[in-house]
Amino acid sequence: MKANRKLRFRSALSGYIILLPALIVMVAFNFYPIIWSFLVSFKTARAIDIKNSTLFQIPGVFVGLDNYIKVLQNDLFFKSIVNTGYFAIMFIPLTLLSSLLLAIYVNQKFKGVNFFRTIIFIPYIISVISSSLVFMTLFNTEAGFVNASLELVGIKGISWLGNEKLAMPVIALMSIWRRVGYFMLLYLAGLQNISKSMYEAADIDGANAFVKFKSITVPLLSKITVVIMVLLLRDALTIFQEVFVMTGGGPGNSTVTVPFLIYQEAFSYLRFGTAAAMSYILFVLAFIIIIVQNKIINRKGNTE
């Protein structure tokens, strides 16, 4: 008995030692920061407080819910949520639909399909910064490709990134171009998991392509669709780099997204407390949306 316990203890100890490198990094740079942010969101942490505290001191003076109240009274914060929503409403449905259609297309067998898949996927491995720079030159008002093409059919050049209504759609378009290949692969994995016999049975019943799509493909892809929706939502809520490079939040704050505002609040205005509060509101918002999304899709799955 005793020897057994000793042996188990030694085994657990060696287990912890092997786990240690990953654990240290996760605790120091993930777990601790998440708690830190939470605590700071209830404090006023000025630059001087940050400077004077040590690594394990949470800087600032406790002020209760003040930061949250301030954030909720901040018009720009609401605008950033609306802007993020505007982006999401274009980005999520369009990416979802086009990645599904592309997946169905590349799920066929014909010559060149692998080449095609590669081309569609390539933008995903290009950095957001590089893609943003490329789209800035494409949508350049004077010498850009898009306006030059429009000019050919007699449409006068548009100041895409200088227009409050159009800047965000350009960012959304770039995001779709960059990401659709990735989601195409996820859907393709889902499609390849559907057994051929389902379609053969439907063929025998005389179902046409649309009926097959509606009553076999879509329901059987609902699980992967939930995964994709969550990933798309995460993408939509983390739009920052493209705004930083392409518009700097302008024109007229029309492209200020929540992460961009958090960055500005923290690193331009050095208001760490309210920035932390914003990041936690974003966190809660994301969490609620994911849960609601899951609920809706699960319910649909059950009734059908």
Place this chain on the structure above:
Amino acid sequence: MNTKGKMIFNYVVMIGLVTLFLIPLYWLVSGSFKSNFEFNLVPPTLFPKKLEFGNYKTAWTQLGFNQAFRNSVIVTISTTVLNMITGTLAGYILSKKKIPGGKLILAMMVSVLIVPPAVLLLPLYFIIVKMGMYDTLLAIILPFAANSFTIYFMKQYIDDIPDDLVEAARIDGLSEMGMLTKIIVPLTTPALVTVALINFVGNWNAFTMPLVLLRSNENFTLPLKQAMMANATDVNAWTLILAATVLSIIPVLIVFIGSQKYFVKGIMEGAVKG
């Protein structure tokens, strides 16, 4: 639709979409070879009149993209290798060894995945400053030496190795080190390649954390350098920025084309398992 009609339809769709998807890349490459004067011409030219190879040389040496390139190589290789090590070690323990609290640790690591990166931005800055690593390459290596995605991915893959095999090796007196090098690593090589690729691309393209954790020009990684160049008001540098952008894309493109099979398989397997 008959078979022939369907085939024609397929190829028309393919040509159309390939063109559409390649336009941005074509515009990038052709712009990088234009002279400054030609780049600002209205209407723009579709093909550069004269290939301006000098853009590449100027961007590389005079604008200091060689330094940024070097920094990116150091950071990317270090973080990728470190993640492969920490991910395999942690994945092995969380999958095959019963340690008290193991399940809780795994649950905590996985739940980090749903936290928006914006939550980590400030505290990471704070921690790095307090640790005295601010504005060093270490600041963007150490915090990213392990990540929950890699750990979880490796754990899932190691789960597929039969417990009996591990148990038998243990009874044969194989040490933990031997277990890792002789059993776990050889059996998880495809997963390791996938993880390496995903980490490589992710770190090569990382921007937000370097932006917050680095300040000096000589420490900038490629994306940071590109963004800072573009934000500097000098409009005459655009052809150079595009040349630098082409240079920054080439390494990931080579890595991707060389290992496409693993990359695509990894993503698709992750989708079905996830």
